[in-house]
Amino acid sequence: MTIIASLLRAAELPDSPTARLDAELLLAAALGKSRSFLHTWPERIVSSEAALTFAQYLQRRRSGEPVAYILGQQGFWKLDLEVAPHTLIPRPDTELLVEAALELLPATQAQVLDLGTGSGAIALALASERPAWQVMAVDRILEAVALAERNRQRLHLSNVTVLNSHWFDALGEHRFGLIISNPPYIAAADPHLVAGDVRFEPASALVAGVDGLDDLRLIIAQAPAHLEAGGWLMLEHGYDQAGAVRDLLVTRGFTQVHSRTDLGGHERISLGRLPC
Numbered sequence: 589m590t591i592i593a594s595l596l597r598a599a600e601l602p603d604s605p606t607a608r609l610d611a612e613l614l615l616a617a618a619l620g621k622s623r624s625f626l627h628t629w630p631e632r633i634v635s636s637e638a639a640l641t642f643a644q645y646l647q648r649r650r651s652g653e654p655v656a657y658i659l660g661q662q663g664f665w666k667l668d669l670e671v672a673p674h675t676l677i678p679r680p681d682t683e684l685l686v687e688a689a690l691e692l693l694p695a696t697q698a699q700v701l702d703l704g705t706g707s708g709a710i711a712l713a714l715a716s717e718r719p720a721w722q723v724m725a726v727d728r729i730l731e732a733v734a735l736a737e738r739n740r741q742r743l744h745l746s747n748v749t750v751l752n753s754h755w756f757d758a759l760g761e762h763r764f765g766l767i768i769s770n771p772p773y774i775a776a777a778d779p780h781l782v783a784g785d786v787r788f789e790p791a792s793a794l795v796a797g798v799d800g801l802d803d804l805r806l807i808i809a810q811a812p813a814h815l816e817a818g819g820w821l822m823l824e825h826g827y828d829q830a831g832a833v834r835d836l837l838v839t840r841g842f843t844q845v846h847s848r849t850d851l852g853g854h855e856r857i858s859l860g861r862l863p864c
């Protein structure tokens with residue numbers, strides 16, 4: 589006979605920096621309950637089926653697989669999103685991009701484009717906060733497009749359109765008041781790519797050439813043709829790429845170019861505006 593408290597005590601995840609949290613999330617999922625259930629009912633007996641599922645989850649986590657991929661879901665902003673190994677697990681850092689976009693534009697009608705939408709995280713967060721905005725969400729990877737569309741449907745967000753596109757290629761003459769993107773921005777030889785949870789995420793979501801700037805360069809070069817006069821381009825990038833991204837924006841004719849810092853004081857977002 590096994591109880592919740594003893595299963596959690598015995599759960600070993602030596603390589604995870606968040607071992608206790610991981611174990612609680614995995615056990616709660618194996619039981620089909622919330623984490624608070626575990627704390628409220630530590631003496632509750634666990635069925636042998638649930639204990640076996642938990643053991644299998646722990647084994648996957650020990651091999652390095654991220655909890656979000658094991659459970660197939662991740663919280664982002666105020667939303668619960670389905671996630672899958674075809675694209676990035678949305679990060680809390682990216683909520684900074686959402687916050688900045690909500691500050692930048694009025695809540696009235698606007699056309700917004702999320703480039704490289706992945707799970708749909710940014711597009712769906714913006715659309716949920718701003719029902720008057722029309723949000724287009726594109727990704728090159730078909731499985732990511734299908735995933736973002738499933739998330740859109742589950743969240744009943746009718747002001748989002750999800751499309752398969754290599755950056756701007758499928759967008760024709762369409763122009764936007766805001767283009768927002770968290771593109772791949774890691775250098776191909778970056779050692780972080782072969783360490784930790786990132787190992788399980790696809791290169792298509794992470795890697796952008798020798799210096800990590802290939803996709804940022806391309807987006808900045810092509811964005812003016814898809815922005816309204818006075819429209820904004822807002823980009824997430826690596827902590828050491830802000831200077832390079834600002835230079836690219838200025839060179840391409842953007843005004844009001846600046847960066848914003850995350851809670852750790854790193855410049856992780858840069859933005860600029862097309863002249864009116």
Ligand SMILES: C[S@@+](CC[C@H](N)C(=O)[O-])C[C@H]1O[C@@H](n2cnc3c(N)ncnc32)[C@H](O)[C@@H]1O
Pocket residue numbers: 675676677678679682703704705706707708709710726727728729732753754755770771772773792793794
């Ligand atoms: C860093 S992930 C960001 C995913 C999501 N926006 C987020 O913040 O969680 C980059 C995304 O860009 C997509 N991507 C990469 N190259 C692309 C391209 N050429 N055109 C469109 N999307 C692309 C990837 O498939 C991936 O989903």
